[in-house]
Amino acid sequence: MGKVIAPLVAKEVSNANRLAEEKGVVHIRQILESVAPELLEKKEQKRREGLPELPNLGSKKPVLRFAPNPNGPLSFGHSRGLVINGEYAKDLDGELILRFDDTDTTVKPPMLSAYESIPKQQEELCGFPAHRIVIASERMDEYHEYAKKSIETDFAYICTCSGDDFREFRLKNENCPCRTNSVAKNLELWDKMNRVDGFNPGEAVLRMKTGMEQKNPALRDWPAARIQINPHPRVGDKWRVWPLLDFQSAIEDHLQGVTHIIRGKDLMDSTRKQKLLYEHFGWTYPETIYWGRVKVHEFGSFSTSQMKKDIAEGIFVDWDDPRLPTLSALFRRGIKPEALRSFWIELGLTQKDIAVPLSTLYSHNTKAIEPIAPRLAFVRNPVKIQLSGKYPSNLSLSSHPETEMDSRQIIIQSSIFVEKEDSDKPIRLKDFCDISADGVVESIDRSDKRPIVHWVSQGKETTLKIAEDKEINEVTGILETHAYPKGTIVQLERIGYAIIEDDGLLMVHD
Numbered sequence: 001m002g003k004v005i006a007p008l009v010a011k012e013v014s015n016a017n018r019l020a021e022e023k024g025v026v027h028i029r030q031i032l033e034s035v036a037p038e039l040l041e042k043k044e045q046k047r048r049e050g051l052p053e054l055p056n057l058g059s060k061k062p063v064l065r066f067a068p069n070p071n072g073p074l075s076f077g078h079s080r081g082l083v084i085n086g087e088y089a090k091d092l093d094g095e096l097i098l099r100f101d102d103t104d105t106t107v108k109p110p111m112l113s114a115y116e117s118i119p120k121q122q123e124e125l126c127g128f129p130a131h132r133i134v135i136a137s138e139r140m141d142e143y144h145e146y147a148k149k150s151i152e153t154d155f156a157y158i159c160t161c162s163g164d165d166f167r168e169f170r171l172k173n174e175n176c177p178c179r180t181n182s183v184a185k186n187l188e189l190w191d192k193m194n195r196v197d198g199f200n201p202g203e204a205v206l207r208m209k210t211g212m213e214q215k216n217p218a219l220r221d222w223p224a225a226r227i228q229i230n231p232h233p234r235v236g237d238k239w240r241v242w243p244l245l246d247f248q249s250a251i252e253d254h255l256q257g258v259t260h261i262i263r264g265k266d267l268m269d270s271t272r273k274q275k276l277l278y279e280h281f282g283w284t285y286p287e288t289i290y291w292g293r294v295k296v297h298e299f300g301s302f303s304t305s306q307m308k309k310d311i312a313e314g315i316f317v318d319w320d321d322p323r324l325p326t327l328s329a330l331f332r333r334g335i336k337p338e339a340l341r342s343f344w345i346e347l348g349l350t351q352k353d354i355a356v357p358l359s360t361l362y363s364h365n366t367k368a369i370e371p372i373a374p375r376l377a378f379v380r381n382p383v384k385i386q387l388s389g390k391y392p393s394n395l396s397l398s399s400h401p402e403t404e405m406d407s408r409q410i411i412i413q414s415s416i417f418v419e420k421e422d423s424d425k426p427i428r429l430k431d432f433c434d435i436s437a438d439g440v441v442e443s444i445d446r447s448d449k450r451p452i453v454h455w456v457s458q459g460k461e462t463t464l465k466i467a468e469d470k471e472i473n474e475v476t477g478i479l480e481t482h483a484y485p486k487g488t489i490v491q492l493e494r495i496g497y498a499i500i501e502d503d504g505l506l507m508v509h510d
């Protein structure tokens with residue numbers, strides 16, 4: 001009976017998986033709801049273990065966005081936003097927008113290479129390409145249009161007060177003199193902001209008329225656009241007046257139909273500022289979910305600007321230097337996208353600030369790489385032992401205990417290498433034979449409880465690089481002969497996982 005049913009079940013399961021891939025899990029749910037609603041209960045529970053339901057989604061498809069500043073390549077911290085937004089988009093058959101918030105040319109000037117690396121890494125991490133890519137610096141017409149609309153509807157004014165003066169007004173809940181400009185006057189000043197022979201940077205800003213009486217000082221007539229004259233690496237000096245992030249992001253979320261924003265709780269004021277703008281225009285603000293900070297101690301002291309400086313000074317080799325917490329470094333070091341995904345999903349969306357050790361990420365990664373990493377022997381501080389007695393001249397050793405990887409064909413020469421600390425005593429050469437302290441083969445079968453050690457017969461001197469904090473330590477040894485290509489993750493007996501690079505091995509983790 002089982003023999004007949006099993007293939008049928010297997011076929012249905014593979015059909016369901018294919019459907020899920022093609023049409024999304026939501027589609028499968030719809031089928032299940034009509035044919036077998038009892039099966040869904042378990043599914044619901046499973047879902048709650050990971051990410052919570054998106055609030056007020058109803059029957060809509062969610063539109064989510066991940067909006068990095070391309071002032072540098074993506075780091076570990078960015079992977080959270082990518083994973084969480086990506087998972088929701090994928091799970092709920094929605095859309096993920098990858099948006100470059102690149103309108104700050106002064107403090108965080110964009111880095112051209114990031115426009116290429118970020119979409120690639122997004123796809124690698126999420127497992128699918130973003131449904132839309134939006135580059136803010138190419139959408140400046142829209143932001144200018146809404147800036148002008150804000151002025152025309154008397155919801156914005158050009159403020160020519162100095163920063164210090166406005167701070168005073170803001171503290172005292174007082175209007176600045178510019179607040180009573182007529183619309184015509186504001187339009188004239190807006191024009192002057194945009195003209196090369198007009199205002200200089202810092203002489204005028206566009207402010208939203210959200211109210212100087214607001215209880216929260218951050219919400220009082222917040223600035224929406226300012227003058228920047230450093231050329232933008234993509235659009236040069238085409239624009240003089242650039243939106244600030246709260247304004248640009250608010251307008252773009254509306255134009256793109258974003259339904260849910262997931263952001264740090266430190267950005268609650270941004271939500272409040274933007275809601276006032278949405279109210280003015282009669283728009284519906286996206287549902288907002290906040291998360292607390294996640295601190296990984298080992299990655300604590302890195303910032304994009306500091307890394308940029310350190311790389312320029314040669315302290316780190318490049319952005320993929322294995323000591324750095326960039327995504328390129330993590331991927332190079334053999335951290336798998338699925339490990340980052342399960343790491344962030346397991347942490348979920350709590351508003352609490354939490355500290356997590358890097359070893360937690362490593363244990364997720366072990367689950368991803370253990371089944372695919374072939375075993376290899378790497379002998380540190382090698383000592384040559386001359387063998388004597390009777391033993392087979394070749395052996396077939398398993399590459400992995402649980403999978404059907406091709407086995408390793410070992411040719412035994414007259415000598416083998418073991419680690420120095422394993423020499424000068426009777427040992428068992430793992431999966432081979434028992435030998436005496438001076439290399440006499442005493443038994444092919446295990447004959448007593450002598451220590452089992454790993455060994456290499458034919459191999460090549462190889463360096464294993466280990467990134468530890470801000471150091472790279474190097475260990476040399478003899479690596480068993482193999483034919484694995486660059487990028488293969490192998491499990492080194494008694495050491496841990498390492499990835500094969502052009503010039504040797506790079507430690508993944510133990």
Ligand SMILES: [Zn+2]
Nearest residue numbers: 159161176178
């Ligand atoms: Zn003013």
